[in-house]
Amino acid sequence: MCSSGWSDPRPGQRGRGPSLAFSLHRLAAELRVYARGNVRSREGFFFTLIFPIILVLLFGAIFAGGGISQTTVYVQNHDGGPVAAAFISALNSTSNDCSPGASSGLCLRGVAVDQNFSQYLSSKSASDGIVVPEGFSAAYGANQQVNITLFGNPASTTSAIVSGITSEVVNAFNLHGSKGVLGIETRTAVSSSYKYIDFLIPGLIGFSALTSPMFAMVNIVSTYRRDKVFKLLSLTPLTKTEWLLAKILWYIGTTVVSFILMSVVGVYVFGAHITLTLGIGLFLLIGPFFFVSLGMLVGTVSNSPESAAVVGNLVTFPMMFLSGTFFPVSSMPAYLQGVAHLLPLYYMIDGLNNVMIYGNYSPALFDGGLLVALSIVVFALAVRFFRWRED
Amino acid sequence: MVHLIQLPAIVVDGLLKRYGQLRAVDDVSFSVEKGEVFSLLGPNGAGKTTTIEILEGLRQQEGGTARVLDLDPWSKGYDLHKRIGVIPQGFKFLDYPTPREAIIYYGALFGVRVDPDEMLSRVILEDAGNIWFQNLSGGQKQKLGMALSLVNNPEVIFLDEPTTGLDPQARRAVWEVIRKLKNEGRTVMLTTHYLEEAEELADRVAIMNHGKIAAIGTTEEIETRYGSGQKMVVKAKDDLLEFLKDNTKLKAEKGANGTVIISLRDKDDALVALGSIAESGTDWGDLTVKRDSLEDVFLRLVGPEARSEGEGT
Numbered sequence: 001m002c003s004s005g006w007s008d009p010r011p012g013q014r015g016r017g018p019s020l021a022f023s024l025h026r027l028a029a030e031l032r033v034y035a036r037g038n039v040r041s042r043e044g045f046f047f048t049l050i051f052p053i054i055l056v057l058l059f060g061a062i063f064a065g066g067g068i069s070q071t072t073v074y075v076q077n078h079d080g081g082p083v084a085a086a087f088i089s090a091l092n093s094t095s096n097d098c099s100p101g102a103s104s105g106l107c108l109r110g111v112a113v114d115q116n117f118s119q120y121l122s123s124k125s126a127s128d129g130i131v132v133p134e135g136f137s138a139a140y141g142a143n144q145q146v147n148i149t150l151f152g153n154p155a156s157t158t159s160a161i162v163s164g165i166t167s168e169v170v171n172a173f174n175l176h177g178s179k180g181v182l183g184i185e186t187r188t189a190v191s192s193s194y195k196y197i198d199f200l201i202p203g204l205i206g207f208s209a210l211t212s213p214m215f216a217m218v219n220i221v222s223t224y225r226r227d228k229v230f231k232l233l234s235l236t237p238l239t240k241t242e243w244l245l246a247k248i249l250w251y252i253g254t255t256v257v258s259f260i261l262m263s264v265v266g267v268y269v270f271g272a273h274i275t276l277t278l279g280i281g282l283f284l285l286i287g288p289f290f291f292v293s294l295g296m297l298v299g300t301v302s303n304s305p306e307s308a309a310v311v312g313n314l315v316t317f318p319m320m321f322l323s324g325t326f327f328p329v330s331s332m333p334a335y336l337q338g339v340a341h342l343l344p345l346y347y348m349i350d351g352l353n354n355v356m357i358y359g360n361y362s363p364a365l366f367d368g369g370l371l372v373a374l375s376i377v378v379f380a381l382a383v384r385f386f387r388w389r390e391d
Numbered sequence: 392m393v394h395l396i397q398l399p400a401i402v403v404d405g406l407l408k409r410y411g412q413l414r415a416v417d418d419v420s421f422s423v424e425k426g427e428v429f430s431l432l433g434p435n436g437a438g439k440t441t442t443i444e445i446l447e448g449l450r451q452q453e454g455g456t457a458r459v460l461d462l463d464p465w466s467k468g469y470d471l472h473k474r475i476g477v478i479p480q481g482f483k484f485l486d487y488p489t490p491r492e493a494i495i496y497y498g499a500l501f502g503v504r505v506d507p508d509e510m511l512s513r514v515i516l517e518d519a520g521n522i523w524f525q526n527l528s529g530g531q532k533q534k535l536g537m538a539l540s541l542v543n544n545p546e547v548i549f550l551d552e553p554t555t556g557l558d559p560q561a562r563r564a565v566w567e568v569i570r571k572l573k574n575e576g577r578t579v580m581l582t583t584h585y586l587e588e589a590e591e592l593a594d595r596v597a598i599m600n601h602g603k604i605a606a607i608g609t610t611e612e613i614e615t616r617y618g619s620g621q622k623m624v625v626k627a628k629d630d631l632l633e634f635l636k637d638n639t640k641l642k643a644e645k646g647a648n649g650t651v652i653i654s655l656r657d658k659d660d661a662l663v664a665l666g667s668i669a670e671s672g673t674d675w676g677d678l679t680v681k682r683d684s685l686e687d688v689f690l691r692l693v694g695p696e697a698r699s700e701g702e703g704t
Contacts (some may be wrong), residue, residue: 029499037487040523123457227483231449232539235472 003341026238030246038250047212053265055204059326060197060270073162074121074151075131076111081137083173087148088132090169106165115252117151118187127153128162140173140181147185197270201262202352203325208258210319210345213251214295218312220247221299234388241383244296251288259284279355282368287348290375294344295380298316319345324353347371398461398548400425400578401446407454408441417602418455423580423595425546428573430593431582434693438602439582440480443551446580447477462522473501475476476540480582481552482533486525490535493524497542505542514538514568531560537568547578554588566591586686600693603609610685617692618683623653623664627675632681634671639663655680 002235038044075091075114077084092108111120111129121129129151139146150166152159166184174180224230233243259280266272298315302308323329323345329337340346351367401423403593408416415439423429427502431439444450446459457464462471488496491507498505511517514534527535533553540548549663550569554562562585569592572579583589589596590610597607606613624646625631635643641664645650653664662678668675683691 023502025502026500029496033485033488033492033496036492037485040487228479228481229483229485231479232477232482232484234449234468234474235447235477236472236497237469237502238500 023237023242026095027242027246027249028047030238030243031249034250035253038254041078043326044047048254049261052204052208052262055194055207056200056265057269059200059204059296060266072109072124072126072128073131074109074117074124074126075108075119076113076115076120076129077132078113078134079132079136080309081141083137083140084132087173090172091130091166092167106162121151125150125246128159130162130166140272143181145181145183147183149185151187153183153188177204189345194273195270196363197266198274198357199324199328199353200326201266201272201274202356203327203349204262205255205284205352206287206323206345206349207320207325208262209251209255209284209348210316212254212258213247213288213292214298214312214316216251217247217292217295218299218302219305221296222305222308226305240388244383245290247296248289248292251292252285255284259375261298274356275359276353277359279361279364279368280352282364283348283351283355285372286368286371286375290344290348290371290378293375293379293382296386297378300382300386319343322346324349344371344374368387395410397425399423400427400460401429401580402458403442403446403455405444405455406452406457408438408445408447408450408452410642412600412624416445416452419599419602419604420455421597421607423578425578426571426573426576427594428579428581428592430589430596431580431599432584432586432589432596432689433582433605437599437693439584440551442599443549443580443582447475447549448472451548473543474546476543476545476548478533478536478540478548478550478553480555481554482536484524484535484539487523489521489523490527490531490538491520493535494538494542497539501543503543510538510541513541513571515564527656530557530563530564533557533561533565534568537565541572545577547580548572549578550581552582552584553585554585562588563659586689589654590676590685598689598692601652605692613688614683617688619654619680619687621655621661621680623654623655623661624650624677624679624703625668625675627651627668627673630646631668631673631675634673635664635667637671639667641667648678 026165038048073091073326075088077088088108091106108386109118117129121127130230131149131151133146133148136146136148148166148170150163152163163186170184173182183270224233263272263274265276294315295312297309298311302311322332322340324340325345329346329350330339332340347367347370351364353370354364354367399422401421403422404420406419407409407414419442421429431442433439441450444456446450446464448459448464448471451465457563459471460474464471473622484557490511494505494507494510494517500633507520508517511520514537514694516531516534516538522531524532524535527682537550537553540550553569557565566588569579569581573592579592581589593610595607595609596613598605598613606617607618626649629645629651632643632645635641635651635653641660644652653660655661655664668678
C-alpha cells in the first residue's frame, strides 16, 4: 500500500483500544479552523467587531447628556427644630421631583437618624446626601456657627449640582439671618455617581456574551446536523468536549474584544466610569462558557435550522430585555425584577455591575459562583445529550 | 508450514435495521476482500446508505453482525475510524477553509503530519488548493472529500454516492481517483445508483432493493445468472415472427422500432435463426447479437420505476 504523503508522529497508536483522552492538539486545530471561518465570514466580523461599537454608540447617543437624569439626595435630619425643617423645605422647593417620569431635578429622600449615613449611602450605591446635625435650630437661633454635612463625589456632575443647590439655600439662610452662621462641611462619599452609560457598558457586554454564542451555536448545531458535518467529525478522533471547548474559547476571545471596544468607546466618547478589576475577567470567562453550552443544548433539542432559530429566540429574547441589558433591573416593576432573577444573564450583568461600577465584591462572588455552577451543569448536559451519530 | 489466512476487510451477516415499520436493511449478508472495490447498487431507499453507515459505525444495527477490519463498527468506532476513510452522501464541509487548510486540519485531528500538496495532487485538486470550500465546484468538493478521507492513510474507504449530482467530466475525474485507490491496494466500498459507475469501477457488485440483496457477484456473473442469455435482434416485418413461430422451436418476440428479438440458448439456436431468416424470404437488416446488460438485469430486479427514480437524484 502506498503511504507517501503521510507520517504518523504517534507510532503504535493504532490498536491501543479506545482513547477518548483530551487532546490540546485537536482542540487547537478545531479552534483555529473555527476562528478562521469567523474572521473570513463578513457576518462574523460584523458581529464581533462592529456590532458592539454600534450598540454603544447608538444607546450612548440616545441617552447622552445625563443618562440617569434624576438625582436622589438622601437627607438625615438629626434636629427636630423648626429651622432644620425650614432648611429641608427650602431644599425641597428648589427642584424636588421624585416622580418616575421626572426628567431632571433632585429627589430628596429621608434617612432614619439611627442609620449610619455613610454606610446607608454605600448600600444605596449613592453619593449625594445631606446631614443636618442635632442642635441645628438652636444654634442658628443663638447665632452660633453650625455646619450641615454635605456628602458627595467631587468627580461627579450630580454632586456638583447638589452642592450648588445646597450652597444657595445656605446662603439664603445666612442672608435672611444676616449672621453668616450656617456653613457646609463636605465629605467625600465612598459611592460614585452614575450615568446611564456606566450601566450600559456592563449590560451590553452581557448582551454580547449572550447573543453571539447563542445565535451562532443554535445555528451551527442545526445546520451541521442537516449537512452531516457532525457525522464527518464523528469519524475523526475529535471529541464532543474538544469541539465545544474550542467554541467556548473563541467566544471568550470575542467577548473580551467586545469588552475592550465597548469600554474604549464608552469611556472616550461618553465619559463612562469603568473600574478595571480582575473580577471582570471572571465574568468574561464564565459568560461565554455558559451561553455557548446553552446554545449547543438548545440546538440539540431542535430538529431543523428553522425550529432551532425559533427555540433560540424564545430563550434569548426574554434574557436580552429583562436582565438589565439596556436599563438597570432596579428601574423595572417589582414583578419583572422577580422574573429577571430567574434569568442567567441577570447574574452576569449584575456581577459586572458589581465589579465594574459598585466595587461590591461579595455579591459579585455570588453572581459568579452561581454562573460557574450553572455553566458546569449546562456544559455537561450539552455534551451528554448531543450526539454525533445516530442509533 | 504456517498458512496465514487473510480475513476479509468487511464481513456482513444477516444485517437488520428498521425505521418504524420499514425494514431498511433486511437480512443482508456479504463480504468484501482486502483490496477489492465492492459496489452496492440500488435505487433510492434501497438501504445502501443505511448499510454503509452501519459499517462506518454511524448507525447501530438491530440484528446480525458487521465487522470491518475485524472490528465491530459501533462499539469499536473510535479505533476503526483511525483505519478507515469516509465520504458521506452529499459531502459538505465548513464554508471557509481552503482544501489545503482542510487537509492540515484533518491531519491535526488524526495526529498525523500530512503534506497537503501531495494529497491535493493525489485527488487531482492542485489548482484549487487555496479556494474557500464554499467557492469550489461540485466536483472539486467531492475531490476534497476524497482527500480528507485519505488523510489518515486508511485501509478501507467508504464512498457513499461520491458522484451524485456531478457533471460527466467531474464524475470521470472522481472515477480516476477511485481507480488510483484500487491500484494502491486499498479496499473500497462504493454505493451508487449509476450502473455505469459500478461497471467501470467495481470488482463485484451487489444490487440492493427494498433492503435486501437482490443479486451479488461480478457484473458478468450477474448478467449471466440473472440475464436472459444471448439474443439476436433483427430489423424485419412481422411476417418473420410468424415464420419463426410456424417453422422453428425458437423463442421470438416483437421488439421496439420494427425489430424481432430471438432468444438464443446455444450456438445451434444461432445457426437455426440465421437459416430461418434467410429462408423466410422477408426483407431484413441491422442484425445484431447481444446479451442482457447490467442495466437490463437491474431493471428486471428492481423495476423500471426504481431505475428512473435513481437516475433523477
